[in-house]
Amino acid sequence: METPEQIKSRLEAALPSAKIEIIANECPAGERSLLVDAPSAFAAAQFLRDDEQLRLDYCSNVTGVDWPDKELTEKVKVKQVVEGVEKEVEEVKKTVRPGFLEVVYHLYSMARKHGPVVLRCRTENRTDRTQLPSLTPLWRGAEFQEREVFDLYGVVFTGHPDLRRILMWDEFEGFPMRRDYVAPDDFEYEPTPHDEVLAEAKKHYPAEAKAEAKPEVKA
Amino acid sequence: MIEEGLKNELQKQGVYVTSLQELYNWGRANSVWPLTFGLACCAIEMMAASMARFDLARFGAEVFRPSPRQADLMIVAGTVTKKMAPLVVRLYNQMPEPKYVIAMGACAISGGPFKQGYNVLKGVDRYLPVDVAIPGCPPRPEALLHAIMTLQEKILNQKLTGPDRPRHLNADVAGEFPVPAYGKHDLEPPNNPEVWQPPAIQR
Numbered sequence: 001m002e003t004p005e006q007i008k009s010r011l012e013a014a015l016p017s018a019k020i021e022i023i024a025n026e027c028p029a030g031e032r033s034l035l036v037d038a039p040s041a042f043a044a045a046q047f048l049r050d051d052e053q054l055r056l057d058y059c060s061n062v063t064g065v066d067w068p069d070k071e072l073t074e075k076v077k078v079k080q081v082v083e084g085v086e087k088e089v090e091e092v093k094k095t096v097r098p099g100f101l102e103v104v105y106h107l108y109s110m111a112r113k114h115g116p117v118v119l120r121c122r123t124e125n126r127t128d129r130t131q132l133p134s135l136t137p138l139w140r141g142a143e144f145q146e147r148e149v150f151d152l153y154g155v156v157f158t159g160h161p162d163l164r165r166i167l168m169w170d171e172f173e174g175f176p177m178r179r180d181y182v183a184p185d186d187f188e189y190e191p192t193p194h195d196e197v198l199a200e201a202k203k204h205y206p207a208e209a210k211a212e213a214k215p216e217v218k219a
Numbered sequence: 220m221i222e223e224g225l226k227n228e229l230q231k232q233g234v235y236v237t238s239l240q241e242l243y244n245w246g247r248a249n250s251v252w253p254l255t256f257g258l259a260c261c262a263i264e265m266m267a268a269s270m271a272r273f274d275l276a277r278f279g280a281e282v283f284r285p286s287p288r289q290a291d292l293m294i295v296a297g298t299v300t301k302k303m304a305p306l307v308v309r310l311y312n313q314m315p316e317p318k319y320v321i322a323m324g325a326c327a328i329s330g331g332p333f334k335q336g337y338n339v340l341k342g343v344d345r346y347l348p349v350d351v352a353i354p355g356c357p358p359r360p361e362a363l364l365h366a367i368m369t370l371q372e373k374i375l376n377q378k379l380t381g382p383d384r385p386r387h388l389n390a391d392v393a394g395e396f397p398v399p400a401y402g403k404h405d406l407e408p409p410n411n412p413e414v415w416q417p418p419a420i421q422r
């Protein structure tokens with residue numbers, strides 16, 4: 001199969017207006033993916049599906065990812081005049097990368113027996129501009145998975161034939177897979193709490209947590 | 220009520236004496252028909268229990284009914300999500316009396332591995348009167364057989380008259396269980412206090 005670079009250059013030739021980026025992957029598999037801007041995502045996906053060499057006719061997987069606001073620290077060398085002498089001083093620059101929601105499509109070709117090509121799209125932010133084009137008209141199998149991403153992350157897929165909640169009930173409010181989702185506090189007694197549950201238990205039973213910290217020595 | 224000794228003596232002479240209560244309970248205990256109904260992985264064990272190797276038919280409980288109107292027993296086999304819980308209660312309401320509930324597996328008892336999640340009911344006993352609970356994740360088919368036997372014992376010991384007679388023979392006890400509604404984050408109400416009275420934790 002073609003490398004991401006080859007696909008990218010052919011995509012750019014076919015769609016001059018598209019902004020395409022290759023996203024590196026640090027994990028051992030090193031699977032790189034194509035990030036396509038939302039306005040041209042549908043056309044790019046159509047190209048990937050219909051192109052004679054790629055023929056990515058099967059969308060195996062749709063995933064949602066939540067990226068909250070992130071503080072990035074960067075070390076920058078700045079020239080400063082200290083006591084009349086010009087010096088290079090390192091400064092730590094902090095920038096906040098605004099959060100966004102991401103949808104990842106894994107595409108395979110049944111006809112050509114290759115894949116996957118990983119396609120990513122990002123929303124503008126996490127609050128009000130969460131629209132992305134739906135790829136269900138291209139791959140029918142994406143319908144339920146896009147509904148799931150809508151249900152749990154709140155990505156609004158424009159052009160989806162039937163965008164409703166699929167796992168949670170219709171009256172439900174909020175998007176439970178987002179990192180800042182706060183579930184209702186309905187903690188109940190746990191005989192052997194650990195990790196997050198232990199933290200919850202300490203919040204609810206502070207006296208017990210203290211007693212646990214000093215276990216009695218039995219003869 | 221006939222004396223046990225006299226009854227045995229008569230039986231030796233070829234006369235079988237019994238009471239209506241015994242006959243009624245004996246019949247019911249040996250034809251507990253469960254509802255065809257599985258919610259998660261535990262249902263696989265339930266299916267295994269009903270197949271040839273474990274053979275639930277030995278206990279008269281192999282006739283899984285496709286309609287709640289024909290079922291006596293609800294085996295809550297699996298994770299009860301908050302989305303599914305109202306439907307489970309509604310199905311139970313549709314079953315004719317006398318009816319029983321087996322909570323099969325950690326999920327049905329307490330929410331199991333998903334207890335701290337946002338979408339799983341922390342035990343079906345919040346809304347339904349559970350007769351037998353089977354621990355395990357999942358419980359083996361033998362455990363389900365044991366639960367059926369425990370239930371049979373319970374049925375055989377039920378009195379048809381008196382203050383502790385079962386619900387269906389007591390006109391004063393409500394037979395309907397309120398179906399919870401979907402709320403913004405949880406079910407409303409989160410439990411039915413008539414059914415669910417958890418013990419106070421001593422500390």
Ligand code: SF4
Pocket residue numbers: 259260261262296297298323324325326327331332355356357358
């Ligand atoms: S108790 Fe275990 S096996 Fe049974 S439904 Fe829950 S997770 Fe599955």
